[in-house]
Amino acid sequence: MQQLSVSSLLRYLKNRLDSDENLQKIYVAGEISNFHRHFSGHLYFTLKDEKASVSCVMFKSAASFLNFDPKTGDKVVVYANTSLYEPSGQLQLYVLKMTPEGYGDLYARYEALKNKLSEEGKFLEEHKIAIPTVYPERIVILVGDKSAAMSDIKTAFARRWPLCQTDYYPVLVQGTGAPEDICSTLKKVDPMAYDAIILARGGGSFEDLFCFNDETLVNTIYDLNTFIITGIGHEQDFTLADFVADQRAATPTAAVELITPDIVDVIDLVTDYESELYSLITSILDDRRMRYDYLISDMLRFKERFLGISAKIDHQSQLIRNSILHRISVYAQRTDYDISQMRARLNFRLSEKQLLYKRLFTLLNAYSSENVLKRGYSLVFQDGRIVKRKKMLKNEEFEVRFTDGSIQAIERDHHGK
């Protein structure tokens, strides 16, 4: 026979219980007895009906979410896991949530519907649409008439984004008939091309907000073509409408804040754009001016080069002119020289002729003196020249020429001068 220790028996049993799905995450209804709040914050009590009882523990972490103050005698529904407390071998419910009876019924319905819709994919992110504009101009608001939520929303719009046209459609937000009212209003405003729909309600109890856990409402919201944001209750309240909406805000005011810009920021942005525009156009102008300056200096450089070339041309032409003038003057000089040469030559010729004439003339004279001699006259010469008068004789020696010859004569009676 196999022997077991107590520990291993209880361990085995505990494992069996813990792994049995039918015993985990179950709703159990009953009446509280022996309620005890431990100083640590954990709650210990017994849950019983007419025939049986089971001990329960609710740890502080779960108990802090309780919406009511449980006490002995309360009829409640607990949402719990079944397990075994080994030290005492006691069967125990580890309570995760607890609601008063009736309320618990609602909660169970909520959970069941949530699971169903979730399985249908109604809450998937991929079905959600984004708000079409950062600067919405027409928004429709479904909210309780003259409610605190309505005035919160009005204040939020006036403060943040007063440019927006806001149309308020009062709807029932509590009790029977509320889901139908909300659904028909949603269907009416959906084709009206609003930028967004706000579905809002102020805080309330779980039961107060329960109309937002309606299956028809969830399906209607799911089918909307317009962006919808919910702002229902407070931070901790999650309704099924919140799950299916395109966006969920914790409160009505938060819904407005999530889908509108702050006018102060927008004014700042436009002012920034304005000054950016100015600095951009200034820098563009500076850039163009700089390019213009470059261009001008390029042109000036070109002009200088051009002027340089033209100066060079001037210089060259001057050189050419000078050289031509020079050549002309050279030619002129040469011509002058030629002329003088010609003149000299001419003079030379002239003097030659003159000499010839002189000689001929002398000859002529000579011939004429020969004729004289022939006629019987004689001529007296001294030093080759004819002595025409006695006075011309320089000394006593002279020559006398006759026609047939000459003699040397000496004057006997020479007295001199």
Next chain:
Amino acid sequence: MANKAKFEDQMKKLQDIVDKLEKEEIDLDESIHLYEEGLQLAKDLKKQLSVFEERISELSRDEE
């Protein structure tokens, strides 16, 4: 679907103009033209906003 918001269009256009002036190489004539257009847009937008801004400051004065 909601219609395209006019204010948003204007903001977008203003932003586009700033981007264009910032990034693209455009001739002077066009950049001056864009500058004028952008400035006019900014002016219009601020005018729309300032009406409400004044109202807000009035409201907050009333609250005091």
